[in-house]
Amino acid sequence: MNYRTLGKTGWMVSELGHGMWGMGSWTGSDDTESMEALHRSVELGVNFFDTAWVYGNGRSEKLLGNLLKAYPNKHLYTATKIPPKSFRYPMKPEYKLSEEYPSGHLVEYVQKSLKNMGLDKLDLVLLHGWDDVWADDERWQKAVQDLKRKGLIQAFGISIDRWEPENAIKAMRTGLVDVVEVIYNIFDQAPEDKLFPACRELNVGVIARVPFDEGTLTGTLRLDSHWPKGDWRNSYFGKENLQVSVARAEALKKILPKEMILSELALRFILFNSDVCTVIPGMRKVKNVDANVKASDKGALRPELMKQLRSHRWNRKPNPSAG
Secondary structure, eight states: OOEEEOGGGOOEEESBOEEOHHHHHSTTOOHHHHHHHHHHHHHTTOOEEEOOTTTTTTHHHHHHHHHHHHOTTSOOEEEEEEOOTTOOSSOOTTSOHHHHOOHHHHHHHHHHHHHHHTOSSEEEEEEESOOGGGTTOHHHHHHHHHHHHTTSEEEEEEEOOTTOTTTTHHHHTTTOOOEEEEEOSSSOOGGGTTHHHHHHHHTOEEEEEOTTGGGGGGTOOOTTOOOOTTOTHHHHTOHHHHHHHHHHHHHHHTTOOTTOOHHHHHHHHHHTOTTOSEEOOBOOSHHHHHHHHHHHHTOOOOHHHHHHHHTTOOOOOOOSOOO
């Protein structure tokens, strides 16, 4: 396992982190299976785990708490997210900060996450959605400073809404944002335009999320793919989106090197970029952990292949789906 510095935190985190969304709220999640995957990650050197309160209303956080108890002598870095009070996703400029992230709400959910994970202090807490119209509002700034001063959190960040990578740069310039989490993958290359240069300038750590585009970049989607009733992927992959997603995945398979699977290509594309500190694929099963760690260990892709992948950029508009 390779490790990278997570921005101004100075933490050396595994370049492959463990995303825990699927463990909390996706259909078919099994807690025993999830714990086996989490333990396998630790065995293979993963030390960064990403969760959120909304991932099963605390279910994912509790699983992470059980993992932490099993390794009292290891520093496993934890990141969790505070949901907006309205539970509306994504954020919009017309929303009011007082309705989404009032200071009392931040304290309440930090306390909930501490209880779920059995901790006295959280390593990293992010707001689960953001709009930069609030950047200069002193209320959220004071709330973050108070959480740090009271020793409840060590670092603070923002999880940027889907396909809006520039919508946190003003907040970053306040100096209070230690880390950002953003969608970045073969299709979603837009963070390279303005966000990543700003992160370099300000020494803000970057967590790359949705590396497989919710499944498209695993190469397993088909035109007849469907999920159990209530699974959010049924709405995300509506008929039109499913068709174009499958077509784009098939186009990538045409340039896939022999003996390489699409998910490996997706991860190694992200890790080629030194601006990324860690990437957090969802891994509910041991086999997923093994495959993703193996991909990480193979290192950078060839420059000529990276050049080809640039043409697969897919510029999209914000989607009301949370993630």
